[in-house]
Amino acid sequence: MKKRVWAALLAGAIVCASALAGGCAKETESGETLTVFNYGEYLDPEAIEMFTEETGIKILYEEAVTPEDLYTKYKSGAIEYDLLCTSDYMLEKLIQEGELQEIDTSSFEHIGNVGERYFEFSKSFDPENKYTLPYFWGTVGILYNKDKVKGEIDSWDVLFNGDYAGEVIMQNSMRDSYLVALKYLGYSLNTTAPGELKEAQDLLLAQKPDVQAYLVDEVREEMVAENAAVAVIYSGEAYLAHDYNEKLEYAVPKEGSNLWIDAWGVTKYCDNMDAAQKFLDFLCREDVAQMNYEYIYYSTVNDAVVENMSAEEKENGALIPPEEVLADCEVLKQLDQETTDLMNEYWKELKAD
Amino acid sequence: MKKRPWLATPYAVWVAGFTMIPLLVIFQYALTSREGAFTLANVMAIFEPVHLKALLFSLEIAVGCTIICILLSYPLVMAMRRLNMGRQGFTLFILILPMWMNFILRILAWQLILSNNGILNFILQKAGLLPLSLANTGTAIMIGVIYDYLPYMVLPIFNAVAEIDEDLVEAARDLGANSLTVFCKVILPLSVPGLLSGIVMVFVPSMTSFVIADVLGGGKLQLIGNVIEQEFTKSANWNMGSGLSVSLMLFVLISMAFTTKNETEGKSSSIW
Numbered sequence: 001m002k003k004r005v006w007a008a009l010l011a012g013a014i015v016c017a018s019a020l021a022g023g024c025a026k027e028t029e030s031g032e033t034l035t036v037f038n039y040g041e042y043l044d045p046e047a048i049e050m051f052t053e054e055t056g057i058k059i060l061y062e063e064a065v066t067p068e069d070l071y072t073k074y075k076s077g078a079i080e081y082d083l084l085c086t087s088d089y090m091l092e093k094l095i096q097e098g099e100l101q102e103i104d105t106s107s108f109e110h111i112g113n114v115g116e117r118y119f120e121f122s123k124s125f126d127p128e129n130k131y132t133l134p135y136f137w138g139t140v141g142i143l144y145n146k147d148k149v150k151g152e153i154d155s156w157d158v159l160f161n162g163d164y165a166g167e168v169i170m171q172n173s174m175r176d177s178y179l180v181a182l183k184y185l186g187y188s189l190n191t192t193a194p195g196e197l198k199e200a201q202d203l204l205l206a207q208k209p210d211v212q213a214y215l216v217d218e219v220r221e222e223m224v225a226e227n228a229a230v231a232v233i234y235s236g237e238a239y240l241a242h243d244y245n246e247k248l249e250y251a252v253p254k255e256g257s258n259l260w261i262d263a264w265g266v267t268k269y270c271d272n273m274d275a276a277q278k279f280l281d282f283l284c285r286e287d288v289a290q291m292n293y294e295y296i297y298y299s300t301v302n303d304a305v306v307e308n309m310s311a312e313e314k315e316n317g318a319l320i321p322p323e324e325v326l327a328d329c330e331v332l333k334q335l336d337q338e339t340t341d342l343m344n345e346y347w348k349e350l351k352a353d
Numbered sequence: 354m355k356k357r358p359w360l361a362t363p364y365a366v367w368v369a370g371f372t373m374i375p376l377l378v379i380f381q382y383a384l385t386s387r388e389g390a391f392t393l394a395n396v397m398a399i400f401e402p403v404h405l406k407a408l409l410f411s412l413e414i415a416v417g418c419t420i421i422c423i424l425l426s427y428p429l430v431m432a433m434r435r436l437n438m439g440r441q442g443f444t445l446f447i448l449i450l451p452m453w454m455n456f457i458l459r460i461l462a463w464q465l466i467l468s469n470n471g472i473l474n475f476i477l478q479k480a481g482l483l484p485l486s487l488a489n490t491g492t493a494i495m496i497g498v499i500y501d502y503l504p505y506m507v508l509p510i511f512n513a514v515a516e517i518d519e520d521l522v523e524a525a526r527d528l529g530a531n532s533l534t535v536f537c538k539v540i541l542p543l544s545v546p547g548l549l550s551g552i553v554m555v556f557v558p559s560m561t562s563f564v565i566a567d568v569l570g571g572g573k574l575q576l577i578g579n580v581i582e583q584e585f586t587k588s589a590n591w592n593m594g595s596g597l598s599v600s601l602m603l604f605v606l607i608s609m610a611f612t613t614k615n616e617t618e619g620k621s622s623s624i625w
Contacts, residue, residue: 066586071589072585075589172572174587211573212469212571213488215571225468226470227488344583345403347587348575349403351573352404
């Protein structure tokens, strides 16, 4: 009797193992199909349909929440993605690990729509602009409620000086939290000096009692609901928040901040470079960029779309960060393993405190 | 009756594919370093102050939740015992009804209720009372956990209590026992199997949960589940995450050994 149970177990194991192996099989081998990996709500679904209609290339679409989440899913190898869109420092890591293929953006029909300066920004993670195509960009700053704050908000100081104890919302993401503290202390947000990170850690630990919550996606909603006075937020989210609640304004602190760029890359698994480049070119096209801009409401890299904006949109600092604000902003770079481990330790300590 | 072990084949396939293999993978990650060398460091990492703190907080939540669930369940079950069949069914239905809704939605609803400008404070202010600041505290997490797991305590206890022969209660009364004595000497001892499965079903998930702490704790409080989640999704350190999971499993097994050791023979109760 016992033997039969074991045989059943073994059979079960074999069935499951082969099912798993089947799941790993390459999905792009049959005809023209692209597996695209992107953040949630970061591409108008209608644009995907349009692309398939125009070119006959089928798109398998997958989503992730954070850069780390995206990286972990990509690296697990369960699905072989052809194209992915992620953030600056994560792209740098992928480039360093040899995960991306070179793309020839100069051959794109609509590349002229993408502003030259975004390729300049991208050089901090893709020095020769060989691997990535900029998509959306923006800054990190403070979203504040005009009725709840006193005086002008122009410094990270308001998060740390205790004026708004219990009314502060921080980002529940490691790099975003430390960049705020590091910039406030006057250090580079890409520092690898343990001493500077320790100072940032002490600052964040001292700040914790004043923090109402560490959130990611809910920051905007909490501010719209007027549950807090000041919050660390991405510029695109800030613009949307202002749309929902007129009292909310956005400022990039004078100490400088983070300039972030999300960009597309083609992975080493992609064996249909032609189709992949067609997709990227499609994203640069004015009408498609316009659709995506209206769907996402982040700062677009597409100058043709920017030109069509209303005067009000053009003057909005959250939507189009002014040049002088960008002077003190830095793009996040991938940190070495030692610094990453130290930051992970600190972050756990901060959250467990 | 003839035994037919082959009937268990679907279950065996399930166990092999979704319990045994993943468990082996977890153990493999837990016992190796990032470079792939054998190490116990990931499993022992539970003793680091940061992890220990999260573990103790998880324990606090789990024990608190279990005790409060027991205290809430018995009076309810005793009241239900006296109801006729139809009303009993209706009470059970009401109890289970929220479980038909998505669990995340229910926790998000609690977030709205407990937030600073939330529904609870609105009602308190209307009643002329001082607002409470429950949002993002341990209390909020505790409320969420209790709300979520209470049915898992009530149902097995109810099953056990409903099975108790009314004659036993009457006999006790004939011999002069008052209500309290009946409860302590008859109902409670006879419902122990239900109580034990209730404890297992409430203690273990509340010990290992992380979503509730994330939503109702505002990211300020960490259960050991949150630490493990961070290791997997943020730090991309699957080895450490697996190591901590294995230690947590051992910890839960040890705590469970206390309860199952006392289990009465033969008669045991199940949830449904």
